[in-house]
Structures are given as structure tokens and as C-alpha cells.
Amino acid sequence: MSKEHFTPRKLVTIDSHIYAIPIRLGFQVALKFNQKHFIIRIVRNLENPNIPGFICEGEGINSGVLSSSSAAINTIYGRVFGNKSKTKYLGATMLGFHNPYMIQQMLNNVDFRPFTICLYGIKIFMASIPDNNNYEGFASSFMYKYKQKQSVIWQKIEGGLFSISIFQNGEMVKQFQDITASSVWNQTQLLRNCDGIDLFGINHPLVQFKFKERYERLFSKTCTLDDWNNKRIMQYMFKLYLKKHVPGDDELWYRILN
Template sequence: MFIQNHKRQLLAPGIIIQKLHYGPFAVSWWVFIKTKSTQNKQTCIPIRVNMRIKFELNQKEFIIRVVDNNWKPGYVCELDTEAIIYSTSSAAINETYKKIFDVKTRFSRPSVLGFDNEIMVEQLWAEVLFFPFQIIIQDITIFVIALGSSDRVEWNFAGPGYHSSFFHKYHGQRSLIYQLIINMEYRIDIYHQENKIQTYTGKSPNDVWTKLNILKSHNGKDLFGLCNQLIIEAIRNYIKIPYCKACDWNNVEIMTHAFEKHLKRRISVVNLNFLLNGNNNQQLLSNFLPTLLLYIQQILNLPTLY
């Protein structure tokens, strides 16, 4: 059965949560589909926490709500008095429908969440600052969660803040391979289900991947996604238009990199950590450096902080 044949309404778009949509399990919070507005190219749609969708089936109003279910999306049908959290939206609607009408039915996730409705998709895109990428390298689907830049040509200018992930077997179990660049060091965290079971670090993509006993025939840069032309171009654009979110103000790693790259030659600051110390922010904003902060905002394209 197709829900798109029934009247649907997005009651609430929900919210984007940094640790979920751009963290280790971000791959669970985004869906890639093709739409007419993108000329049948893949587009990325967020599954937002507390988004609520209403539709009518068999003269009954069903409302699906998205919740955080241990780092992954959970789905509750508000018509279900038991308020069971399901792992998929289709299961939430199918099981609730069966309870009410004692009849089996089957709905697919994109239609339940409204991802086939361009108006609803536009609403879900609102205020999203970064859309992840999905690329395929030798039959491995790599999810690029966030970008970061450096002056390292051999890394195709990727740098701190870059995150990517993919699923692969590790010690015989399907695991999440979460890859990061932190302080010019490459790190791989291995997750089984929601538990981190191993961490590796190295000086380069190839260096860190030599420490894992899997995917030996693959190049480390490829596995990080750094050789893909789409990602290379995205990093180039990221470098041209540096962007920091308001929530990055207290992130010393991101702000230090931005400071070194864009501000160090223009201003004189004795201790950047002092500027980034949350205890000092209010004092700085209200008394000492309002002009400097405005200058930083303009250069780094920061949202207004006060």
C-alpha cells in the first residue's frame, strides 16, 4: 500500500542534533533518495528528532514521531497506546495498523516519512548547515559526515574535523568503521552495535589502516574517501568559504585551525585558549573585545554570538 495516495502533513520538522546527525552513528540519521527537483540525482534528507508526520488511513489519523533510540532513530506511532519504539517507521505504522484493524499491511519508510513529497523534503532541509555525502569506493559505501581542511597536499587538503564511516566485518562481526582527522592525526574507531570496541591512530590514512587486519588490498586514502573527486571538490569549496557554527566557538581544535589559517597574520592574540575558554566568553563579549569578535565573525562567517 502506498501512503502517498493518502493526505499527509508534516506537523513538526523536528531538530538536528549535532552528536546524532554528525557523530559516529550519523549514517543512521540521513536518507539518500532521488527526487525530481534534483533531476534524479541522489539527495540527502535528515531524519530529525521529534519530527511528526500525520496521515489518514482507513478513516483513522496516524501520527509518527521520531525519537532518539540509543543513538539511532526510533519511531513511535502516537495512536499506539503501548507507545512502543520501533526501529523503522514502516514497522511502527504496520504494527499499529494491524493492532487497530486486525489486518496486515505494508508501507515503505520513504513514503511513511514523506521523503517522496518535495514540499515536506524542503521543510526538512530547513536550517541544515551541512549535508553529508555518500560515495562508493570498490563496492564499499562510504558516508562522509563532515569536512575539514589543512595545507597537506598529500591528503588532498583534508584536515581536522573531517569524519567518514562505513560498515564492514571486523573480527567476524558487522561493525561500524568511524574515521576521523583530529589534530593532524588519523584515527579509526570501531563500533559493534553501539559500543566502541577498538581505536587505532596513525600519522596518515595509510599508516592507520596498516594497523587493522582488514581491507589490506585497499588504499587508506580511498577508505577515508579522500581520493573521490566529489569529496576533493567539496573540500576545495570548504577552503574557499570557511564556515564555523556557533556551537564550534568552544571547540579548541576547530577554532585553533581557523585561527591559524585565517586570523593569525591579521591580529595579535597572546593566548587563543583564553579566548575560547567558556568561562571567559561572557566577560570578553560584554567588556573587552566586542570589536574583535565582530571581526572574527565576519572573517569566519560565524553566526552572531550575542
């Protein structure tokens, strides 16, 4: 499985925190209905790359790529057993999203598990937390109304800029960029009583913990002689062992040691 797609609509609680179940490209499940065999697969959705696609195959019939697992399964089931069949299956259940064992298997070896937090009564989906200390690559989203229409508010930090993209029905209708979270949110004229950095989710305790956890996971607490030429590792070692005891910053001490 080459890549993960995550969706905030499929959630599971682990250690009191809510995580998204990964919908992974290449994942497939074999099904058996009335002695006939079917396979449902998760593939790329070329029409909308922001969501996964689903294909169901059975008795030589192919559903084509659909945006819903339920639609893929029920389309082929209807063709195989007759369109008059009233039997309907929930795609998420057929894929095993109700089964704790299957969920754990899907979560194995996933480096980052997106999760949700709640601020100002809004559920914010934390889509990406980078393994650096400057927030580059951070992304989060939530649902909110823009010009009276329910929209997906997609937030990210890229190239040193805070960006907000607003999507309606899968299409981006507006985008804002600025150098701080507060200033970019001021441009939107939305949620004026809320702090922009809070709306991104960056200051939430769980998010800060995940930042620290991912950053520290990159490095061992010891270093080798070869690591002395790796600026990033040496800066981490400085913060870990020297910062509390010596004057100066990591940049100064890196130059001294090299």
C-alpha cells in the same frame, strides 16, 4: 527541529550526486487510516544514540520508542484495528521519503548534506566535512567484514589523530588510532592494497570540493576594519588575494599587519 540524524540507507540523487536524506529529530507526520488519526514522530533513541527513534501514536495508544518507523506504525495499526490485520505499511513511505517535495523540504536549511562516494568498489558514506582547513572533525564510514562478520567501519579525525572504530550489531568491537590515515589502516590488517587516505575519502575530488566550499562559505570576499583582529579571516584574505603575489606565509603577514 534541533538536530539532524543522517542515514546512508535513505538516499536521493541531486545534481548527479547521491546525498542522504536527513532524518531530523522533532520531525512528525500526521496520518489517517480508515478515518482514524495517527502521528509518527522522530525522537532520540536512548538505547542506541547512533540511530534515531520513532514513536507512533493513535487512538490513545503509544508504540514506545522503536528503531524502525515501519515497526512503530504497524505496531499501533495492529493494536487499533486488531492484530489479525495483514495490512503493513512502509515507514519511509509514510514519512514522505518517496516524495520529491517532502525531500526538498527536509533538505532546506541543512548546512551539510552527507553523501556517498565510491572507491575500490566500496561505497563510502561521507558523514561530516568540517569547515576548517585541517580536517579536524572529518568523519566517514562504510560496510566491510571484520573477523568474518559484516561491520560498520567508522573513520574520524579528532585531536589530530586518525581513528577507526569497528561496530558489529551496534556495538564497538575494536578501535585503532594513529597519526596518519595509512598507519591507522595498517593496524587493522584490512584492505592492505588500498591507500588509507583514500579509504577515509579525503582525496576524492568531490570531497575536496566540499571542503573548499564549506571553508569559503564562512567568509566574505571582503573584510571590515574589525576583521583585522580576526586571525582566521585575515589568513583567509591572505590566501585569497596576496599569496600568489608576495613572499612569506599567512602567519608572517598576519604578524606584520598587526
